[in-house]
Each structure stands twice: as structure tokens, then as C-alpha cells.
Amino acid sequence: MNTFAQAYQWVNLRYLLEGLWITVEVSVISIIFSFLIGAVFGLLRYMKIKYLSLIVGFIVDIIRNLPLLLIIFFTYFGLPNILGVRFNTLWATIIAMTVFESAMLAEIIRSGILAVDRGQMEAARSNGLTYWQAMYHVILPQAIKKMIPPIVSQFISLVKDTSLATIIVLPELMYHAQVIYGQNTNFMIPMFLALAVLYFIVCYALSLLSRFLDRKLSEA
Amino acid sequence: MFEIFQNYGSQLWSGFGYTLLSSLYALIGSLVIGTLFALFEISPMKPLRVIGKIYVEIFRNIPLLVIAMIFYIVVPQYFAKIDGFTAGTIGLTIYTSAFIAETVRAGIESVDVGQMEAARSNGMTYIQAMRFIILPQAIKIVVPPLGNQFINLVKNSSVLAFLAGFDLMYQGNIIASTTFKTTDTYFAVGLLYLIITLPMSYLMRYLEKKWSTEGDEA
Numbered sequence: 001m002n003t004f005a006q007a008y009q010w011v012n013l014r015y016l017l018e019g020l021w022i023t024v025e026v027s028v029i030s031i032i033f034s035f036l037i038g039a040v041f042g043l044l045r046y047m048k049i050k051y052l053s054l055i056v057g058f059i060v061d062i063i064r065n066l067p068l069l070l071i072i073f074f075t076y077f078g079l080p081n082i083l084g085v086r087f088n089t090l091w092a093t094i095i096a097m098t099v100f101e102s103a104m105l106a107e108i109i110r111s112g113i114l115a116v117d118r119g120q121m122e123a124a125r126s127n128g129l130t131y132w133q134a135m136y137h138v139i140l141p142q143a144i145k146k147m148i149p150p151i152v153s154q155f156i157s158l159v160k161d162t163s164l165a166t167i168i169v170l171p172e173l174m175y176h177a178q179v180i181y182g183q184n185t186n187f188m189i190p191m192f193l194a195l196a197v198l199y200f201i202v203c204y205a206l207s208l209l210s211r212f213l214d215r216k217l218s219e220a
Numbered sequence: 221m222f223e224i225f226q227n228y229g230s231q232l233w234s235g236f237g238y239t240l241l242s243s244l245y246a247l248i249g250s251l252v253i254g255t256l257f258a259l260f261e262i263s264p265m266k267p268l269r270v271i272g273k274i275y276v277e278i279f280r281n282i283p284l285l286v287i288a289m290i291f292y293i294v295v296p297q298y299f300a301k302i303d304g305f306t307a308g309t310i311g312l313t314i315y316t317s318a319f320i321a322e323t324v325r326a327g328i329e330s331v332d333v334g335q336m337e338a339a340r341s342n343g344m345t346y347i348q349a350m351r352f353i354i355l356p357q358a359i360k361i362v363v364p365p366l367g368n369q370f371i372n373l374v375k376n377s378s379v380l381a382f383l384a385g386f387d388l389m390y391q392g393n394i395i396a397s398t399t400f401k402t403t404d405t406y407f408a409v410g411l412l413y414l415i416i417t418l419p420m421s422y423l424m425r426y427l428e429k430k431w432s433t434e435g436d437e438a
Contacts, residue, residue, distance in 0.1 A: 065371065065417035066410050067378035069389055074410075077396065078403040160283035167382065174285060188294055195286050196278075203281035 007190035012180050019176030020198055026090065026172065027159045030097035034158075035151075037098065038105025046110045063103035069164050072096040076168045093165040101158050108154060112147035113139060145217045152210035156203045163199075173198060224408045228395045235391030236412050242309045242380060242387060243373040249313035251366075254320025261325050272321070279318035285379055287311040292383045304383035316373055323369065327362045360431040367424035371417045388412055
């Protein structure tokens with residue numbers, strides 16, 4: 001028990017919480033970017049614009065089917081060779097997460113819109129609404145209800161996946177835990193326990209939020 | 221990129237083999253464990269339901285990397301010696317089983333009980349009803365999400381790179397750091413992942429579409 005008390009002394013806890021802060025920061029920025037880009041890509045693919053939608057769809061499918069870890073490596077080690085600029089670990093992670101997650105979200109958003117009955121659009125159009133009016137007032141409000149659970153579980157994956165950025169030495173939660181048990185191997189079990197608890201709290205809070213939104217929207 | 225394949229082809233394909241092997245083991249393992257916990261979750265006994273629920277919620281909300289690292293670092297230190305490949309595959313199995321439990325539970329709950337009763341009262345035996353009525357429907361519900369889980373497994377198996385698991389990502393990193401041709405190497409590695417995941421994902425989308433429209437007509 002003494003090991004636990006030592007492992008959880010304030011210096012270590014503060015260091016873990018600093019890591020958690022980076023995890024949250026990376027997650028929030030990536031969530032915002034990837035939601036916006038994912039929405040645009042999802043809509044573009046749904047709208048069936050000649051060539052453009054095909055190209056967007058192809059890119060989305062390729063990125064979705066690659067491991068995120070590979071995309072992180074590529075952004076950090078490979079991309080500087082092509083672009084000639086080197087990102088720091090924070091931005092490399094944010095860029096990699098955004099690229100991967102916006103592809104995942106684009107697919108969720110597209111299938112959410114597809115799940116709305118086609119008759120809805122036809123009915124709205126024949127009642128005199130323009131395409132965008134119908135989209136905004138009729139289709140999207142219904143689609144969003146179907147999209148919220150998968151979107152939030154995608155965000156949960158995103159938070160969990162930030163742990164992969166330890167490999168490019170982003171100072172987030174997982175990395176900070178490794179630093180602590182690297183100094184004293186007795187701290188291994190307490191650190192993994194702390195990791196499990198901290199990640200669980202963040203992710204479970206998100207899944208409660210998803211359930212809350214789901215209930216709220218089905219009442220409306 | 222072709223140069224990488226020419227010079228390091230055997231290394232890449234060996235990584236490809238380990239990735240595929242780890243994903244297959246983990247798929248089978250997580251199917252068994254996931255189904256077990258799905259049955260727990262819908263069991264009439266409350267303690268079992270609670271156990272099932274706790275298991276699923278815990279492992280869905282903890283990163284795969286944390287689970288895999290526990291088996292790679294903590295388990296060898298205190299319990300038994302296991303190598304990176306085994307540790308990673310066990311981690312993948314446990315992580316994925318929580319997702320499969322949810323899929324299977326939803327699948328079971330969506331098959332109507334009346335189907336079996338109707339088949340039996342039309343004179344079919346239990347086996348006949350299972351074979352001709354229940355299973356064909358259950359497979360259509362369960363196969364597309366399970367296929368998607370397999371795609372996720374192949375992608376997630378890249379955490380083996382953290383654990384010296386000899387998988388595709390691990391071999392790719394070694395090649396990248398010895399040749400300094402990082403861009404080419406990662407393109408080659410990506411191509412090999414896509415060979416498995418891209419056809420799988422188009423097949424699953426096709427099946428999902430085909431089977432869901434069949435349902436509409438009926």
C-alpha cells in the first residue's frame with residue numbers, strides 16, 4: 001500500500017494531470033476541426049456532384065481504412081519530406097487525428113443523411129422549398145438525431161486514440177505515466193490503474209452525454 | 221515505393237502475415253468472449269447482467285494501448301513471461317470483445333421471438349426452425365458489423381508496433397529508420413493495409429445494402 005501512497009504523491013499526480021490536459025486539448029481541437037471537415041466531406045459525397053463526389057468518396061475510403069498510427073507516423077516523419085516544413089508533436093498529432101477522424105465522421109454524416117427517407121426531400125421540394133431550405137429545415141434535423149450516437153462514440157475513440165501519440169513523444173497522459181513508472185518500476189501498477197481510471201472518466205462522461213442528448217432529441 | 225518492395229519485400233510481407241494472424245486470433249477470441257458477455261448482459265440473472273455491463277463499459281472506455289501495455293509490461297514483471305505478439309493479441313482480443321458484445325447483444329435482441337414460435341407451430345422441428353428461419357436472419361444482422369470489427373482489428377493491430385510484435389507497422393518503422401525513405405516506406409505499408417481493409421469494407425457495404433433492401437421488400 002505504501003507504494004501506492006508514494007506513486008500517488010502530489011508531484012506525480014500533478015504531472016499526470018498535466019498530461020491529461022494535453023490529451024483533452026488535442027482531443028477538443030481535433031474534434032472541432034474534424035467535425036467541420038467531416039461535415040463538408042460527408043455532404044459533398046452525399047450530393048453526388050459529378051467527379052467531385054467520387055474523388056472525395058475515394059479519399060475518405062482510403063483514409064478510413066488505414067491505421068491511425070500509420071497516419072501519425074506519416075504526418076510526423078513522412079510529410080516534412082514532401083512539404084519541407086516540420087510540425088511539432090502537438091500539431092503533428094492534431095493534423096493526423098483531424099485527417100483520420102474527419103474521414104470517419106464524413107462517412108457517419110453521409111449515412112445519417114442517407115438514412116432519412118428520400119420522400120422527405122421530394123415532399124419538401126414539391127412544397128416549394130429550395131434544395132438548401134429542404135436540407136436545412138427538413139433533412140438535417142432528422143439526420144442529426146440518427147447521427148449523434150455514432151458521432152459521440154467516434155469522439156470517444158478519438159480521445160482514446162490520442163494515447164497513440166506517445167510514440168512521437170507528445171507529452172500527453174500516457175507518456176507522462178510512462179515517464180513516472182520509468183523512474184521507479186514499482187509504480188507500474190499504480191500508474192496503469194491511474195491511466196485506466198482517468199481515461200475511463202473522460203470517455204464515460206462523453207458516453208453519458210451521448211445518452212443524454214439522445215433522450216433529449218427523441219423527446220423533441 | 222517499388223524500390224522498398226524490391227529490397228524489403230520479404231520483411232514487409234512477413235509483417236503483413238503477423239498483422240493478419242494477430243487480427244484473426246483476436247477476432248476468434250473476441251467473438252467467443254464477446255458472445256459470452258452479450259449473453260451475460262441479456263441474462264435473467266441480475267448479477268450476471270451487472271458483470272456483463274461492467275466488463276463492456278470498462279473496456280470500451282479505456283484505450284487499447286493501455287490494455288496492451290498492461291499485458292506487455294505489467295504481466296511479465298509480476299506474472300508470466302509473454303512476448304509482444306501474444307501480449308498485443310490478448311490486448312486486442314479483450315478490447316474488441318467489449319465492442320462485439322454490444323454488436324451481438326443488439327443482434328440477438330432484434331430477432332423477433334415470434335419467428336421461432338411461428339416456425340414451430342407450422343410444424344418445423346427446433347433444428348429446422350433454426351436452420352431455415354432464425355439463422356438466415358441472424359447472420360444478415362450480425363455479419364456486416366462483425367466484418368467492420370475485423371477491419372478495425374486489422375487497423376488496431378498496428379499497436380503491436382509499440383510492443384515489438386513483428387507486425388506490418390513494426391517492420392515499416394524498422395525499414396523507415398534504416399533507409400530514411402520514410403515517405404516511400406509508409407506508402408508501401410499503407411498499401412499493404414489497404415489490400416486487406418479496402419476490399420473488406422466495400423464487401424461489407426455491399427452486403428449491408430443488399431440485405432437491408434431485401435428486408436424492406438419482405
